[in-house]
Amino acid sequence: MTRSGPDGRVGDYPRRDSVEFLMSVSEVGWHGMPMTSTGGSGRDSAGVAWAGESIVTAAVIVALLPLGFLHLSSIGSLDPLTAVISDYVFQPGGYALLGAAAIGLAVACVALATGLQRAGLPSARVPARLFLSAAVALVLVALFPTHTPGTTPGLVSTVHRIAGGWVFAVLPLAALLVAVHARTVPAWQPAAVPLTWAAVIAAVISTFFLLNHVPIVIAGSPFFPFLGGVQRVLCAAVIVVLVMTARATRLAAERVLEPVPVSPSLRGAA
Numbered sequence: 001m002t003r004s005g006p007d008g009r010v011g012d013y014p015r016r017d018s019v020e021f022l023m024s025v026s027e028v029g030w031h032g033m034p035m036t037s038t039g040g041s042g043r044d045s046a047g048v049a050w051a052g053e054s055i056v057t058a059a060v061i062v063a064l065l066p067l068g069f070l071h072l073s074s075i076g077s078l079d080p081l082t083a084v085i086s087d088y089v090f091q092p093g094g095y096a097l098l099g100a101a102a103i104g105l106a107v108a109c110v111a112l113a114t115g116l117q118r119a120g121l122p123s124a125r126v127p128a129r130l131f132l133s134a135a136v137a138l139v140l141v142a143l144f145p146t147h148t149p150g151t152t153p154g155l156v157s158t159v160h161r162i163a164g165g166w167v168f169a170v171l172p173l174a175a176l177l178v179a180v181h182a183r184t185v186p187a188w189q190p191a192a193v194p195l196t197w198a199a200v201i202a203a204v205i206s207t208f209f210l211l212n213h214v215p216i217v218i219a220g221s222p223f224f225p226f227l228g229g230v231q232r233v234l235c236a237a238v239i240v241v242l243v244m245t246a247r248a249t250r251l252a253a254e255r256v257l258e259p260v261p262v263s264p265s266l267r268g269a270a
Contacts (some may be wrong), residue, residue, distance in 0.1 A: 050253035052115040056108040056246035060239055063104035066097035067235075081229040086146035086160065095145060102142035108242050109135035109171075112249065119253040121188060122181050130174035137163040137170075165210055168234060172203035175241045182248065187255035191248030198244050202237035209234050 070088040071080065078087060088094045113131035116124035140163035147157035176199035182188035209230050212223050224230065 050115050050118055050250050052111040053246040053250040055111040056242060059104045059108035059111070060243060061104075063101040063108075064239070066101045070094060070097055079228065080232060081226045083149075083228045084146075084231050085228070085235065086141075086164070087149060089145040090148065098145075099142035102138045105167075105239075105242070106135040106138035106142075108246070109138065112242065112245055115246075115249045115253070116178065119187070119249045120185060120256045121178060121249075121252065122184060123177075124181070127174040127177040127181075130170045130177070134167050134170050134174070137166040141167065161213075165213070168206045168210060168238065171238050172199050172206050172241060175199035175245050176203060178245055178248070182252075185252070187252040188248065191244070191251065195241075195244050195248055198237070198241050202234070202241050205230065205234045205237050 067085070067088075070091055074088060074091050077091070086098070089098050109131040113128040113135070116128050116131075121127075140159055144156045144159040144163070146160050147153045153161070175195060179192050179195040179199055182192040182195065208224075209227070212227055212230070
């Protein structure tokens with residue numbers, strides 16, 4: 001067919017219909033991302049949708065290493081069943097090591113708060129703010145140490161206790177809210193049930209641990225004598241919840257950018 005070519009001259013050029021034109025544009029990119037043979041952005045683009053899971057995992061490891069060292073170095077001097085983790089501040093290097101552990105968990109909380117919205121979680125603002133508030137509380141825990149056992153709590157110790165209690169209260173709640181909202185979105189639904197169970201277990205342990213501080217304030221001793229052991233189980237449960245939430249967020253972010261298949265007719269036209 002005689003028609004004008006790209007250079008403006010008249011000659012015989014093959015006709016390109018609208019489908020061919022659109023598909024040729026798609027080969028360069030769709031929404032700014034390279035296309036695959038099946039359409040969509042491909043697994044490689046989706047896989048880098050949210051790198052926060054790696055950040056959370058690394059932050060948790062950073063938190064566990066100093067805690068593990070303190071537990072091993074204090075064998076024979078502190079009973080982990082009765083002494084709370086904050087008491088390790090009085091061990092050699094305890095202030096710095098506990099601070100590093102708290103800051104590591106704070107980084108994990110910030111990473112989770114920034115990832116929920118990106119992964120398409122509905123009503124993500126409330127759990128994100130809870131994660132951010134826990135991060136601030138963890139920084140306060142690191143900066144304000146507890147009081148020496150057997151002495152009267154002061155202002156610094158009170159800040160430490162309130163901040164620590166806030167962390168244990170809001171982290172299970174934030175994860176539970178994520179799990180509840182996850183039930184309404186296909187990209188999040190696979191993680192809803194296991195995350196709900198993990199958050200509920202952490203919340204039950206947290207409630208038991210925090211309620212035991214009421215008789216401490218009133219009578220000076222807890223109702224349950226092995227409060228240190230309960231706190232360590234609670235810490236483990238909270239860390240599991242953080243890791244599970246991070247994995248759920250990463251998988252949801254991948255599903256949000258899941259490749260959209262192109263119909264066979266369009267592939268044939270290309």
